Amino acid sequence: MDRLGRQARAAAKQLAAASTDAKNKALRAAAEALRARRGEILEANRNDIAEASLSGAMLDRLVLDDKRVEAMARGLEEIADLPDPVGEVLARWSRPNGLDIARVRVPLGVIGIIYESRPNVTAEAGALCLKSGNAAILRGGSESFRSSHAIMACLQEGLRAAALPAEALQLVPTTDRAAVGIMLKMTEFIDVIVPRGGRSLIERVKAESRIPLFQHLEGLNHTFVEASADLAMARSIVLNAKLRRTGVCGATETLLVESKAHLAPLVTDLLEAGCEVRGDAAAQAVDPRVRPASEEDWSTEYLDAVISVKLVDGLEGAIAHIERYGSHHTDAIITEDAAKAEAFLATVDSAIVLVNASTQFADGGEFGMGAEIGISTGKLHARGPVGVEQLTSFKYLVRGAGQVRP
Amino acid sequence: MDRLGRQARAAAKQLAAASTDAKNKALRAAAEALRARRGEILEANRNDIAEASLSGAMLDRLVLDDKRVEAMARGLEEIADLPDPVGEVLARWSRPNGLDIARVRVPLGVIGIIYESRPNVTAEAGALCLKSGNAAILRGGSESFRSSHAIMACLQEGLRAAALPAEALQLVPTTDRAAVGIMLKMTEFIDVIVPRGGRSLIERVKAESRIPLFQHLEGLNHTFVEASADLAMARSIVLNAKLRRTGVCGATETLLVESKAHLAPLVTDLLEAGCEVRGDAAAQAVDPRVRPASEEDWSTEYLDAVISVKLVDGLEGAIAHIERYGSHHTDAIITEDAAKAEAFLATVDSAIVLVNASTQFADGGEFGMGAEIGISTGKLHARGPVGVEQLTSFKYLVRGAGQVRP
Numbered sequence: 001m002d003r004l005g006r007q008a009r010a011a012a013k014q015l016a017a018a019s020t021d022a023k024n025k026a027l028r029a030a031a032e033a034l035r036a037r038r039g040e041i042l043e044a045n046r047n048d049i050a051e052a053s054l055s056g057a058m059l060d061r062l063v064l065d066d067k068r069v070e071a072m073a074r075g076l077e078e079i080a081d082l083p084d085p086v087g088e089v090l091a092r093w094s095r096p097n098g099l100d101i102a103r104v105r106v107p108l109g110v111i112g113i114i115y116e117s118r119p120n121v122t123a124e125a126g127a128l129c130l131k132s133g134n135a136a137i138l139r140g141g142s143e144s145f146r147s148s149h150a151i152m153a154c155l156q157e158g159l160r161a162a163a164l165p166a167e168a169l170q171l172v173p174t175t176d177r178a179a180v181g182i183m184l185k186m187t188e189f190i191d192v193i194v195p196r197g198g199r200s201l202i203e204r205v206k207a208e209s210r211i212p213l214f215q216h217l218e219g220l221n222h223t224f225v226e227a228s229a230d231l232a233m234a235r236s237i238v239l240n241a242k243l244r245r246t247g248v249c250g251a252t253e254t255l256l257v258e259s260k261a262h263l264a265p266l267v268t269d270l271l272e273a274g275c276e277v278r279g280d281a282a283a284q285a286v287d288p289r290v291r292p293a294s295e296e297d298w299s300t301e302y303l304d305a306v307i308s309v310k311l312v313d314g315l316e317g318a319i320a321h322i323e324r325y326g327s328h329h330t331d332a333i334i335t336e337d338a339a340k341a342e343a344f345l346a347t348v349d350s351a352i353v354l355v356n357a358s359t360q361f362a363d364g365g366e367f368g369m370g371a372e373i374g375i376s377t378g379k380l381h382a383r384g385p386v387g388v389e390q391l392t393s394f395k396y397l398v399r400g401a402g403q404v405r406p
Numbered sequence: 407m408d409r410l411g412r413q414a415r416a417a418a419k420q421l422a423a424a425s426t427d428a429k430n431k432a433l434r435a436a437a438e439a440l441r442a443r444r445g446e447i448l449e450a451n452r453n454d455i456a457e458a459s460l461s462g463a464m465l466d467r468l469v470l471d472d473k474r475v476e477a478m479a480r481g482l483e484e485i486a487d488l489p490d491p492v493g494e495v496l497a498r499w500s501r502p503n504g505l506d507i508a509r510v511r512v513p514l515g516v517i518g519i520i521y522e523s524r525p526n527v528t529a530e531a532g533a534l535c536l537k538s539g540n541a542a543i544l545r546g547g548s549e550s551f552r553s554s555h556a557i558m559a560c561l562q563e564g565l566r567a568a569a570l571p572a573e574a575l576q577l578v579p580t581t582d583r584a585a586v587g588i589m590l591k592m593t594e595f596i597d598v599i600v601p602r603g604g605r606s607l608i609e610r611v612k613a614e615s616r617i618p619l620f621q622h623l624e625g626l627n628h629t630f631v632e633a634s635a636d637l638a639m640a641r642s643i644v645l646n647a648k649l650r651r652t653g654v655c656g657a658t659e660t661l662l663v664e665s666k667a668h669l670a671p672l673v674t675d676l677l678e679a680g681c682e683v684r685g686d687a688a689a690q691a692v693d694p695r696v697r698p699a700s701e702e703d704w705s706t707e708y709l710d711a712v713i714s715v716k717l718v719d720g721l722e723g724a725i726a727h728i729e730r731y732g733s734h735h736t737d738a739i740i741t742e743d744a745a746k747a748e749a750f751l752a753t754v755d756s757a758i759v760l761v762n763a764s765t766q767f768a769d770g771g772e773f774g775m776g777a778e779i780g781i782s783t784g785k786l787h788a789r790g791p792v793g794v795e796q797l798t799s800f801k802y803l804v805r806g807a808g809q810v811r812p
Contacts, residue, residue, distance in 0.1 A: 095772070095773075099767065191786075192786065236808065237808065240810035349801070353802070353804065354806060356805070356807055356808050357806030357808070357810075358810045360811040361505065361806075379597060380787045383799055395755070395759060396759070397751045397759055398759065398761070398763055398767065400760060400762040401763075402642065402763070403763045403767070404763075405650055405766040405769075
């Protein structure tokens, strides 16, 4: 692991100085390699699947096929098409003494990424780090070890084709769980840890590591239907926010409703669509199929076709509930009252706050930022979608003509 | 301490929503209170001094007088004059589906500040937090406890005069060293720790705390005189960079010189100005007063009239030395070669990189950013001078008209 770190640090220096053309060439060559080596990748994936004792959604996350490999390749090409953040002049100004000061984007250095079973994260996260001029050490789930390995071989082939160091992207070469612990202690070699996984992974990183992290906490998201809301709009948004895809972090987990006139049709819609509803007394009164919500329900990220529903006492009641139970990820208000919309936007302390739109828009692509490595619920450095820009820092370049400070 | 944290968290919420006018009114009223209560403050300071067993520079940092109190008051008024960062729209764009997305500055929350003997930090750091809409918990040096207390009373008087919660700015009410340990564990109530002190304080914070910090590490700064440098410019800059004020973090600690023709006059200048010079063999050959530099000298921040001097093998040698021994704070090149200047700017991985100017310009005020709470040597969130903007985060406000995600 120490050698891995040392190699990553050395490669990071070369990558920081790499031209946009070289980085894009590496990404496109890696995409071609994914296509050319599709057979190997799928075979590695079949071996992973044969050994994994997974089922349902977890198994589905692991499985690769022709379409998914092509999607990965196209994903790399889309990242190549993004503007290069490195070198961007964020601000430039002159001082009265003639000093010229520029604030310029630079890479962060070495990024450590710890993720679970989806092998496509290897390609996507690796490519985002490469584009932003960073080296990366990736540690995927042990179930997808062979698949990730085959994908990583393509990324490194791309790096070599562009005469960039292959060590810029490295996979931890063991499924030994102890490797994560070692990685979390590599303060000298890793500048930021990005944990992509459940709450237990994040808690482990926070407990064991002194390395700063981009915290991608759960999305305990709320949609609040305010009394003035247009019922048709509310129905359409709530169904989409909960059920379009239930396993994404932007899915709504709790519905807050101010008016009983809205409550009945919204609850009925959800039940009819096959969603389990757990509610307070008012929601239970709507339909006998509504189960009672326990205290725990208000702080549960279901990531499934389950929703908790509560009648709240207006804007303030909704905000108080969100503040108490939310995860500062994404929250929405449905309202026709512009003043209440603005109050909600100003007061709710979440990375993404929406008015009259589905919480499922919480996504770097939907924001126009290109691919993302996750959505940060922390307030430092990166908040919201973490794309290539968020994987950079900056420095100040000061150009003088002999100035000394009086 | 728990009560302190709870109060700070509650006050932070009110402060985040406070108007620019209210915050500025609080700052101006606090400045007036400092003037009105000058007698009390100076008496408290005399009591601190009577008990402190300090001398020299440390004692000087602690001492207040009429002029210093007036400077503190004026400092608060200057912070009131700065633009309010909160609410600033950093970017705003529309998506093809009609969603309007804005990235808007918000405060960080509660900032913990741990500092040493200078009581004026109480006023300055508190005011910067207030202006940026944050609550703060301040822990000053025990030697300045009474002085800081008297100053804090003025800040709180200002808050009350503007109908803002006095608990927005709080001083840890004990000189017990254990209080720092407790503060470092208050993850629930403190969002960022700003340690203002020496390496041992920073190491303690890093070792004990899970709270993110704005790392203000030492300024192990270099000035590199490249072979093409104008000798007169180099002499003027080197003297200023080392000796203008030796106790500031922007002072140069190591001089790297490429050409022997530059080395002799630069070393002689420094010696004549009363600076102790510790050098490699080449520097020692210039003058018998030059002492041999030990390996430790290259990584020592003297903060005094002492400098280490080394002949290096061109740009690459200089960059390699800086990379090995520097603290990524501030480094300068003196050169007439534009290509080498740009290579130095691009390659040196420090918060501030200068061409043909004194490292003593490393200062928020000199950058035109107003007052600063320190200079961050970390690469995450804040890098370089930490002013009011760096004490903020942002969130995304998304305004829709019923959009759902396909």
